Amino acid sequence: MRSAGPGSPARPGSPEGPDSSEGSDASSGSTPSSGPTPPSGAMSIAAIAAAVRSGEASAAGIVEQYLGVIEAMDAGVGAFLEVAGEAAIAAARRVDALMASGEDPGPLAGVPLAVKDNMCTRGVATTCASRILAGWRPPYDATAVARLAAAGAVTVGKTNMDEFAMGSSTENSAVCVTHNPYDPSRVPGGSSGGSAAAVAAGMIPGALGSDTGGSIRQPAALCGVVGVKPTYGMVSRYGLVAFASSLDQIGPLTRSVEDAALLYSVIAGHDPADSTSIREEPEWTGRLAAPDILEKGVVGTVVGLLREITDGADPEVRSRVLEAAEGLSRLGATVEEVSIPELRFALPAYYLIAPAEASSNLARYDGMRYGLRLGDGSAESVMSTTRAAGFGAEVKRRIMLGTYALSAGYYDAYYGKAQRVRTVLVSAFDAAYRRFDVLLGAASPTVAFRIGEKVNDPLAMYMSDVCTIPTNLAGHPAMSVPFGTAPAPGGNGSATGPAMPVGVQVLAPRLGEPAMFSVAAALERIAPVTEPPVLDRQEL
Amino acid sequence: MAVDASGGSVGYEPVIGLEVHCELATATKLFCSCPNSFGDEPNTNVCPVCLALPGSLPVLNERAVDLAIRVGLALHSDVRQCTFHRKNYFYPDMPKDYQISQYDEPLNAGGWLDLPSGTRVGVTRAHLEEDTGKTVHMGGTGRIHDATFSLVDYNRAGVPLLEIVSEPDIRSPQEAREYVAELRAILVAAGASKARMEEGSMRVDVNISVRPAGSASLATRCEIKNLNSLRSLVRALEYEIARQAEVYRSGGSVVQETRHFDEDTGRTASLRSKEEAHDYRYFEEPDLLRLVPGQERVDAIAAGLPAMPAQRRSEIAALFSSAGAGTGGGAGAGGAREDQIAGLVENGLDGLLLAAVNGGVSPEKALARTANEAASRIDEALALDPESYGRLLVMEEAGKLTATQVKAVLSEMLDEGRGDPAAIAKRLGFETMGAGSINASVEEVVASNAAEWDRYCSGEDKLAQFFIGQVMKATRGKADGKAVVAELQRLRSTR
Structure with missing residues (x-):
């Protein structure tokens, strides 16, 4: 708390107790309490x-x-x-x-x-x-x-x-x-x-x-x-x-x-x-x-x-x-x-912009350089198997939302409009x-x-x-x-x-x-x- | 499909546009401080940014922007405020699985390039983007379809590229070749790129359609990707023109697709159709700010732009015409000379020639030495001090060094990257032989080879070679052959 300056350091672990340093503008007395209590x-x-x-x-x-x-x-x-x-x-x-x-x-x-x-x-x-x-x-x-x-x-x-x-x-x-x-x-x-x-x-x-x-x-x-x-x-x-x-x-x-x-x-x-x-x-x-x-x-x-x-x-x-x-x-x-x-309009715009950017930002998790790597044979198998197993449902939902919002023919109606x-x-x-x-x-x-x-x-x-x-x-x-x-x-x-x-x-x-x-x-x-x-x- | 590439295109006119990618000659990559260097141990020039480690962010290399602006100005483009976009597609050699490129707002918009033959080819745009890594397919034929595994080298990932897109103004494979050569010369002249197709620092994609000769309409085009030499460019275009003409002649229609050129068979084959084309889901790169090249910056770059190849070629050609051009020979030799001059300018070696001429060397001699000797080692020749090079050729012109000695000294200079020609000549034991000592040596050789001397005097001129050989042996190669012959002839005439 603000009262604990260099001159009065609290001991480690010691409860400080209620803050006694009331701000001047808290002195109206009509508020439920004066000063916060540390939780x-x-x-x-x-x-x-x-x-x-x-x-x-x-x-x-x-x-x-x-x-x-x-x-x-x-x-x-x-x-x-x-x-x-x-x-x-x-x-x-x-x-x-x-x-x-x-x-x-x-x-x-x-x-x-x-x-x-x-x-x-x-x-x-x-x-x-x-x-x-x-x-x-x-x-x-x-x-x-x-x-x-x-x-x-x-x-x-x-x-x-x-x-x-x-x-x-x-x-x-x-x-x-x-x-x-x-x-x-x-x-x-x-x-x-x-x-x-x-x-x-x-x-x-x-x-x-x-x-x-x-x-x-x-x-x-x-x-x-x-x-x-x-x-x-x-x-x-x-x-x-x-x-x-x-x-x-x-x-x-x-x-x-x-x-x-x-x-x-x-x-x-x-x-x-x-x-x-x-x-x-x-x-x-x-x-x-x-x-x-x-x-x-x-x-x-x-x-x-x-x-x-x-x-x-x-x-x-x-x-x-x-x-x-x-x-x-x-x-x-x-x-x-x-x-x-x-x-x-904020919530719908957000749920186009954020997933769109996420769909691109999360593309790099493809099993090629770091992190989880599953699948065998082709690169496509490694990428799709890794991503299918590595991402949870909500992440996949947003990647799909974002990919859709950026797709040819939909960009203007979704991502463009959200911007x-x-x-x-x-x-x-x-x-x-x-x-x-x-x-x-x-x-x-x-x-x-x-x-x-x-x-x-x-x-x-x-x-x-x-x-x-x-x-x-x-x-x-x-x-x-x-x-x-x-x-x-x-x-x-x-x-x-x-x-x-x-x-x-x-x-x-x-x-x-x-x-x-x-x-x-x-x-x-x-x-x-x-x-x-x-x-x-x-x-x- | 069997295609007769020789005469199959009669009655059809090709419409060709080129997309040329060149690596910009920066010290570091486009978005990080890793070295931009060709041929290093794989995966050594990498960092969190160009490996796309989680959390990393790009920071634009301003030097790459400067170089791109230089090219834009050289191509008469409008240098503009611009944005970067993400081009999204999955590929193992692209670490972020998107490429940072430019989309609807390129740095350089519009412009043109005049071919030496006179055709003006429009430039649509020249924009900045990052290169990918390099995938090597192991096993089988080395192509992806029968490889057992693949290795990726990310040293090239993030190297700055300039993509220069032409208008479809090109009408023949030869013009396409000319365009690429001239563009290459401009890139080198601007100091923007080494532009070496053999090292992959310059790569060419072509868009090609054919239409009935005389028609003004545009037909369906095909794209041929990754042509890695001028020869491949011409071959691929010749084949593709004939193929498309044959399709039309037989009543078919050309399908819009991307095709691959097979070096071995000389044919193109379908890689993917329009339906299989990627949807790149372009959107503005949120990790980078809008790029605003201020007028002051553009003006400063314009002021520092060196002379472009066309101007330099005509300046050098003028040296020959003013010198009378007597020794060059007929029209055939003139064409060869034009090619030599164009080659020197394209590789940026014309400064060496000029330094020699300015020192008093004849244009013919300067061209011969520069085009034949210096140009055989371009990288090292580019590092030479033109003034030192000029002094070397002056020594030859003045008869102080023989042709053989000049080549030996030049070789040393190229090895060391610098050096004073006189000092190197001395170190190699090429002290200038005065006429007196040559003459003394000739007299000695004549005296000790009386029989050969008699035969020479009776008209067997070819024995001059024998005496030259003997003198060279005696002087350990320091004598000038011409001076030896002159003394032999003098002795014979006074006998």
Whole structure:
């Protein structure tokens, strides 16, 4: 938490307790609580880095401790596909050696982190939770992963996901099911479900995910953590296994807005290896966690309550969004309702563009150079047999959708038209952002649903991303901030299920991250107190 | 089908368009920093990007763009803002299973190329794309249908290619040959490509249809892929023209298809029909930005563009006409000279000739040495310093070196890639022999071979060769044969 500066480092493993540092704009007293309660006893990224950098704690000690927690807990959660313990401890010792020699180990010194399994980690299996890449060990690190390491962070393992990031529940993983720490019978969302669940359960203080149509924000919402999808081009995609190149972005999942800002600040910036990475870095690059952003408050901020991603949400989810809007209003923001009718085209356009790009991006998994290789005789036999056995049903469905959308005679009607919709969406957003600094809505139309509930209903599953997809098509930033809970629908529709986390989504224009983080930090300060997840490290 | 390739096309006119792929002479590949190098150990010039490892991304090689613009300007194309597209199809030697190419917005649009014979051939476009790897089929005849396995070398994957598409303006196999030769000369002149068909750095596909002579309509065309020499190009076209003419003559119709030319039989055969053609599912490459070559950049490239082959050929031909062209011989020799000049220009060796002429060597001598000796080792000759080369020929012209010695010195220079001809001549023991020492040596040889001398003096001229041989032996080859004969004749006349 922000109070844990270098002068007052928390001891490793010690519960920090409720945050006592109330923001000035949280003092209206009319909110359900003052200050967020950490969902578990895990430390914040800020606190760990401060402790290691001040010499209060050793990086190796911190990493070993988190490895122990993962060892004890992950059997029940299923968040990790691989834990690279020895390599992590070795990396942590290098951080400690730097400290011992008086060198700066970096702003994230000794912070253990997890990385979604679609980001390349040198020598550590990177499989996208697919059979077709089982056991594949990349010879290089993704730029985002390398930047974290250069900042002193320690990657301890790779997290579960929907195969090739295609899905909204992590059930499309070819390896295992991941359970929501708030209710193990429910999904963590997806596709970055492993990262979200690991952070929510306190197994790791932060993780990287990737967001093509909501794959960071939706699981963040369902697991009660913070999840950020950056402006397209702010974080290098080099080493991120491509799903839909024009939509994919890497971003952080953390337990607090400040931690998200810290991770974002480290992974953002121009990368010559990614031609789509933004060349002229904005002034705020690297300093999103600065007080003039996180403590800025919302006085004078103009917030649009976006009806298209609020009204269609479940009533209890919608109520939390409205409460969040009221809270911001009380803190001094101007809140008005706004409608962008063009958003109704976003979901269909997305389900043409993303599969089209995916059908091409996934062509390389042909059994020729790496990964699974089956079949014999001709190259055609190897390619078709490998792909038939190596890809799961959802991946095949999208490859076929995309191949069809790009085919001669259909291109204009499908892919071409979807691209024109994208242009229309950007204009519609631009018009809204001439009036509003940020937009507000739900990050997911529902709370976490039950495992198996939607696996056989692709359209229902696709609707899970209806709130998040528009910003990907526009290339804009957006983030999900935990804001209380809503009772999950019961098993037979009548009975009431457990209280599950709700995420409020803050959307901003291209490169509008400072305003987005200011509003997110304010929301975090006024968010209702919630119970920690049932799967929580405190139970150990 | 039996086709009489000699006279089978009477009454029909071919309509031919060419697609020429050439590898651009960059240091590195089009989208990564691997070396662009021919003939290396297989799969050594590879990295995550050109092997298409998961997560890798392309970064455009700006040098390749510059070279492509040079060619575009040389072909009078409009250099434009453009986009890259993905051409999707599965093949083991294409690591991504799509090729990054250009589609509806090429870098160079339009243009033309004037053939030496006078025909102007329109250029449709010249666009950038990446090369594939190379598949070698093992076992059987080495072709895919009876191979037991195949090996893929990805060194070539990602090498920058320029695809130059002509309008269907070509009307004979000879014109097609002329077009390819002239295009090759332009590519070399622009410094854009080595354009060697024998190394595969230049490859030719043809589109060919035939129509009744005098007709203006276009008939169904066939494509013949991967012709790897000018000879194959001509042979394949001759066969295909006759074949299509025969199809029409016998009342049939030509089917649109892709055909393969068999070097051994000299025939083309169907590879795949239009129905089997790939649907490439082109779409804009999302990993690359739009390419916007600014006017400033294009202007700078235009300003740095060297003289093109047509201009250089006429400049060299002018050397001969102004020198009187007396020694060249008749029209036949003139045609041979034109061919030699064209060959030097095509390979970029005309600079050597000019350096020699500028040094005072006669155009005839400079052409003979450059076309016969230097051009026999093109790669090494291209690395020569023209000024040094000029000085070597000047030494011959001045009688300081014999023809044999010049060839020996040049061979050394080509081996070393540089060198001062005078120093090499000295090292080889080719010190210039003064007239005095030659004459002394001739007198010695005459004195010790009295019988032969008598026969020579009585009119047996062929014995001059005997005396030359003896003098050469005595001087260890340093004497100039002509000087020896001159001294022999002087001695005989004063006897």
